[in-house]
Amino acid sequence: MRPMLDRLLKRLIVLGELDVIWPDGTASHYAGEPGPSATIAIHDESVIRHLAYAPGMAIGEAYMEGTLTPVNCTIYDVLHVLLASVELAERRIPVLRAQAMFNRIARPLxxxxxxxxxxxxxxxxxxxxxxxxxxxxxxxxxxxxxxxxxxxxxxxxxxxxxxxxxxxxxxxxxxxxxxxxxxxxxxxxxxxxxxxxxxxxxxxxxxxxxxxxxxxxxxxxxxxxxxxxxxxxxxxxxxxxxxxxxxxxxxxxxxxxxxxxxxxxxxxxxxxxxxxxxxxxxxxxxxxxxxxxxxxxxxxxxxxxxxxxxxxxxxxxxxxxxxxxxxxxxxxxxxxxxxxxxxxxxxxxxxxxxxxxxxxxxxxxxxxxxxxxxxxxxxxxxxxxxxxxxxxxxxxxxxxxxxxxxxxx
Missing domain, CATH: 3.40.50.150 (Vaccinia Virus protein VP39)
Incomplete structure (x- = not known):
């Protein structure tokens, strides 16, 4: 699942910078145009799978449970990077586009x-x-x-x-x-x-x-x-x-x-x-x-x-x-x-x-x-x-x- 999430983040971060510390202690850097910056640590392998398939739900749940934490920053800083980029990149990322379409269809219920x-x-x-x-x-x-x-x-x-x-x-x-x-x-x-x-x-x-x-x-x-x-x-x-x-x-x-x-x-x-x-x-x-x-x-x-x-x-x-x-x-x-x-x-x-x-x-x-x-x-x-x-x-x-x-x- 890590390669899948890695590809997602490479396409997503078009404004600012995000550093990710993986459960095994290794780190990855994602950067777009100059903008806000943040670092997160992922503490559980299961979070990677959830983030890859349902990022809109998974990041909030992982933060609540303490399995994803900001490093030397706040959750506001993390979301600033992610939401500013989503606004620009959402339509060209299949998993985000599919999630948005499903949510639209499910609205009446x-x-x-x-x-x-x-x-x-x-x-x-x-x-x-x-x-x-x-x-x-x-x-x-x-x-x-x-x-x-x-x-x-x-x-x-x-x-x-x-x-x-x-x-x-x-x-x-x-x-x-x-x-x-x-x-x-x-x-x-x-x-x-x-x-x-x-x-x-x-x-x-x-x-x-x-x-x-x-x-x-x-x-x-x-x-x-x-x-x-x-x-x-x-x-x-x-x-x-x-x-x-x-x-x-x-x-x-x-x-x-x-x-x-x-x-x-x-x-x-x-x-x-x-x-x-x-x-x-x-x-x-x-x-x-x-x-x-x-x-x-x-x-x-x-x-x-x-x-x-x-x-x-x-x-x-x-x-x-x-x-x-x-x-x-x-x-x-x-x-x-x-x-x-x-x-x-x-x-x-x-x-x-x-x-x-x-x-x-x-x-x-x-x-x-x-x-x-x-x-x-x-x-x-x-x-x-x-x-x-x-x-x-x-x-x-x-x-x-x-x-x-x-x-x-």
């Missing part, structure tokens, strides 16, 4: 997120020990892309800016507007809209852990009369709202359910209402979720190309009143999370174990690089049922956001 599967998939990631997320997220536990108007914000400042950015697009121009928050997380967005903008918010989630925390936060802040949190699937909501917001949830919907998702937004939005969907997407067209990410982090998850979003959106009869692409903002967000995770690694290991820490390190590093050197981005879609639901130009967004920024400075 993997993303069959009916109500039962959706709840199980959410529990897999979001019902982890709540203290874990407090150790690497911002104070408000915003687990989605932050917004960096200057570029040098702290994570708390950037997440506050993200909420202002979204609030401006929701056109919260009068008190007591009713808002549905689809996928409300730990309640930060819902509580902010109620506390700072006078909205009456219903937040929905499928995570028991998030529901408990959100309700506790609402009670502690004296907002229980303005914010209600429910454990319910988005498809089961049967009321109409003035505004709908969905941040970081669309990635869990799954391709087969996009039509139902947008039809739900249409059904639950009042005729003059405004909705805002904030989600991860990809620039380079339809693809598939990393098999490692789908198995260990986000089962049923997928970040779509916009071409996959607009067909179901158009059929739902919703109007796209504004579209914005956030480039590199999530790379900056994930860099903050990765560094905070590292600073609190010993505490996190005491909650779980070393294998869990390595799994999360691999996830955070790979995700950051997906935005920094690959094709991932974030899109925000402002939607309405009527074309005249929002002003004719975007000036109101910018003006409102600047006023809000001054008020909170």
């Amino acid at each position: 993997a993303q069959m997120n009916n109500a039962r599967n959706a709840r199980r998939n959410v529990a897999h990631h979001y019902d982890l020990n709540g203290r874990l997320y407090s150790l690497f997220l911002d104070r408000d536990r915003q687990y989605s892309c932050a917004y960096f108007p200057r570029g040098d914000e702290t994570i708390d400042e950037a997440q506050a800016a993200k909420k202002r950015h979204i609030a401006a697009k929701l056109l919260l121009d009068r008190p007591d507007l009713t808002v549905l928050d689809i996928g409300c997380g730990w309640g930060g967005m819902a509580l902010t809209l109620a506390r700072d903008y006078g909205a009456k918010v219903t937040g929905i989630t499928l995570s028991v852990e998030q529901l408990t925390e959100s309700r506790a936060r609402a009670q502690a802040e004296g907002l229980s009369d303005r914010v209600n949190f429910e454990l319910i699937d988005y498809r089961a909501v049967d009321r109409q709202f003035d505004r709908i917001v969905s941040v970081g949830m669309f990635e869990h919907v799954g391709l087969p359910n996009y039509q139902a998702y947008f039809e739900t937004v249409h059904r639950c939005l009042k005729p003059d209402g405004v909705a805002l969907v904030h989600a991860i997407g990809r620039f380079d067209g339809p693809a598939a979720t990393s098999p490692w990410l789908a198995k260990y982090i986000f089962p049923g998850g997928y970040s779509p190309a916009l071409s996959e979003v607009f067909g179901p959106l158009e059929r739902s009869r919703l109007r796209s009143t504004d579209i914005e692409i956030l480039r590199l903002h999530y790379a900056k967000t994930l860099n903050h999370w990765r560094r905070r995770f590292a600073a609190n690694r010993d505490t996190i290991a005491s909650l779980y174990d070393e294998r869990f820490c390595r799994m999360f390190e691999f996830y955070l590093a790979g995700s950051e690089l997906a935005f920094a050197v690959q094709d991932h981005m974030v899109f925000q879609l402002q939607l309405a049922r009527r074309q005249d639901a929002v002003p004719l130009t975007r000036d109101y967004m910018v003006d409102t956001e600047r006023v809000l920024a001054r008020q909170t400075a």
Whole structure:
């Protein structure tokens, strides 16, 4: 198997340098154009076979198990070399091309997120020990892309800016507007809209852990009369709202359910209402979720190309009143999370174990690089049922956001 993996790496590394120390202690050097560099040690012969046949799954599993380790570098450095090269070389390497094709074919089954599967998939990631997320997220536990108007914000400042950015697009121009928050997380967005903008918010989630925390936060802040949190699937909501917001949830919907998702937004939005969907997407067209990410982090998850979003959106009869692409903002967000995770690694290991820490390190590093050197981005879609639901130009967004920024400075 070593000759097979050797040939793969010779073709793969087209940018940067990778040194491999094999189980017998010998070493190989692979280099392309000038770029990042890293060294790995493979400690078990079985890892070589897995890497040769299924590299997308094998490298993450080997790192988790400690049978593949970075040498004088981090897993971020290793993935930087590999992912930067994959972006350039994937289409001309048979095993990578075949794996990508198989993953594309298997997408509908993997993303069959009916109500039962959706709840199980959410529990897999979001019902982890709540203290874990407090150790690497911002104070408000915003687990989605932050917004960096200057570029040098702290994570708390950037997440506050993200909420202002979204609030401006929701056109919260009068008190007591009713808002549905689809996928409300730990309640930060819902509580902010109620506390700072006078909205009456219903937040929905499928995570028991998030529901408990959100309700506790609402009670502690004296907002229980303005914010209600429910454990319910988005498809089961049967009321109409003035505004709908969905941040970081669309990635869990799954391709087969996009039509139902947008039809739900249409059904639950009042005729003059405004909705805002904030989600991860990809620039380079339809693809598939990393098999490692789908198995260990986000089962049923997928970040779509916009071409996959607009067909179901158009059929739902919703109007796209504004579209914005956030480039590199999530790379900056994930860099903050990765560094905070590292600073609190010993505490996190005491909650779980070393294998869990390595799994999360691999996830955070790979995700950051997906935005920094690959094709991932974030899109925000402002939607309405009527074309005249929002002003004719975007000036109101910018003006409102600047006023809000001054008020909170």
